[in-house]
Amino acid sequence: MRSSVIKIVNTLHKNKKMYILTGVIAALLVIFYALFAWYTVGKYELISEQIESLYAEKIIASSDRTLKSYIDRYQEELTYIIHRKDFQAQEAKILEEGTPDALLDYFKEQMVPGDLSYTDMVAIDNDTIVLSYDLSKGQILRKDIIQTINRGGCICAGKGGEAYLAFYERSENGVVYGLFINLAEFFETTLGKTDETENYEISLYDAKNPYYVYQMKDVVHAEQEPSEKVFKEKGLSYIQEAYEENKVTTNFYQNRNYGSGKLYRARIHSMPAYQTDNQLLSIAVSINYDKISAPAYVVIRRMIYAAVFIVICLIVFVMSMFYIIYRHNESLMEINNLKVKNRELSLLHDQMNDNLHHQRLETIGTLTSGIAHEFNNLLSPIMGYSVMALDVAEGEGEKEDLEDYLVEIYNSTKNAKTLIRRISDLSRKNSDMTIMQVEFDPLIRKEMEAIIATKPSNMIVNVNYQAEDAMITANPMQVSQMVLNLVINSIQAIQEAGNKTGEITVVTSCDTERVSLKVQDNGPGISKENLEKIYEPFFTTKEAGKGTGLGLAIVQQVVEEHRGTIEVQSEVGTGTTFSITFPRN
Structure with a gap:
């Protein structure tokens, strides 16, 4: 206690000019308040006469x-x-x-x-x-x-x-x-x-x-x-x-x-x-x-009391300033500590982005068979029409057909380029953390086009975009990751169940206040005991080495960061439906 008092006295001595300035400001405030009170009373008297x-x-x-x-x-x-x-x-x-x-x-x-x-x-x-x-x-x-x-x-x-x-x-x-x-x-x-x-x-x-x-x-x-x-x-x-x-x-x-x-x-x-x-x-x-005028005099008395109270408060304020200056140095140390913690949080944030990127790459493994099938479908016409074009070049075919062969080869090449771009979208790193206003339907449509282009051949994916021109404030990359995780989760569940044909339905909608996303599948469903654990990090029902257990945990985190809600309805043997809502701009 004694050391604190000594520090305060030293601070007073070092900042004498500042305290004098503070006292002058306090006196000016009192004068200003007195003038304001006089003006207010005169104004009230005029209003009283009018009333x-x-x-x-x-x-x-x-x-x-x-x-x-x-x-x-x-x-x-x-x-x-x-x-x-x-x-x-x-x-x-x-x-x-x-x-x-x-x-x-x-x-x-x-x-x-x-x-x-x-x-x-x-x-x-x-x-x-x-x-x-x-x-x-x-x-x-x-x-x-x-x-x-x-x-x-x-x-x-x-x-x-x-x-x-x-x-x-x-x-x-x-x-x-x-x-x-x-x-x-x-x-x-x-x-x-x-x-x-x-x-x-x-x-x-x-x-x-x-x-x-x-x-x-x-x-x-x-x-x-x-x-x-x-x-x-x-x-x-x-x-x-x-x-x-x-x-x-x-x-x-x-x-x-x-x-x-x-x-x-x-x-x-x-x-x-x-x-x-x-x-x-x-x-x-x-x-x-x-x-009629009695309330005005009541106001005057109250203003006098308030003026006395303000003077007391100013005195307390000046004394508090002395202590605040003393605390200033300690605050600087606390700020430095906060900077260190902020750097640690930034590193943690980068690690999270890396996890999201790895999780996206993990999903590509699920879509590998679909990717291979799509490439085979695109390479077949390229090879076939190339052979026919060579035949024409050797004089064994009709030259009039050569242009058609080349057009087919070009179209297949163009489709292959589109497929590669969509695979690139799936594997890109989440480096853009910008929050912006985006249209909901185009954002979901873009992600679904990449998924549909690379889905396994035994999967039927239905989409129905009904959110019209509804806007949300969001990080587009995180929302895309959320959609990808939900759909891939459905594909993996259907494949693990051994279903010959799987069906996934993605529907968007909106009202005046919210936009909604619904992902429904006909997979095996989730048991009641597992339903309460699906959002826990690293929880998975897959075999060891086949899943990180982060997919739905990331989905929940994205929804909460965007002030949304998520609900799940599941019945064993029938399928699972995830319903997500976000605030509409």
């Missing part, structure tokens, strides 16, 4: 739609009643024979109770109030009718200053009927009251009278002249300014939470009546902005 504005716009739009829906509903209900033929007939009869009370009572009977009860009704004939329970409301309505003929709505004041929402309609007989609904009740029914859990408040404003509708605690107020305190804390001046300027406005102000009594920063969005769908009331939404 809050969208939130307010949705509340205003929803409130406006609700107000318009109720206003249209009551206006249409009034229109429907006074334009009914039975009502008009009764109205004419009462005006001619009856009393105003009877007319108003009959009108009241026709109204269907809804969400809100009518606090008053009025009938006006020829600008004269025929009947009204509250003449003050009738007078206001009468003044409004003078300005707006036949149909409409307005805000009216009662004797005690209470506010009413009035709907009126002129019948075909010239009588104007009006309905009055308490404005505060209308607010509660249509928009509802908010509680302390919600972070917004809604206010309404009618500029004609004027009237302000707002909520204080759990009570809705409709007043013409709110107190200065209410006017300030509810931000009512901003909704008035929006109406006067005829534009949507957004302002910050201090509001009070009447549950806790605490002030908070609020943001009020005001839309004048001219721009609303209801065309009667201006709408304002006051949102508790402190709740």
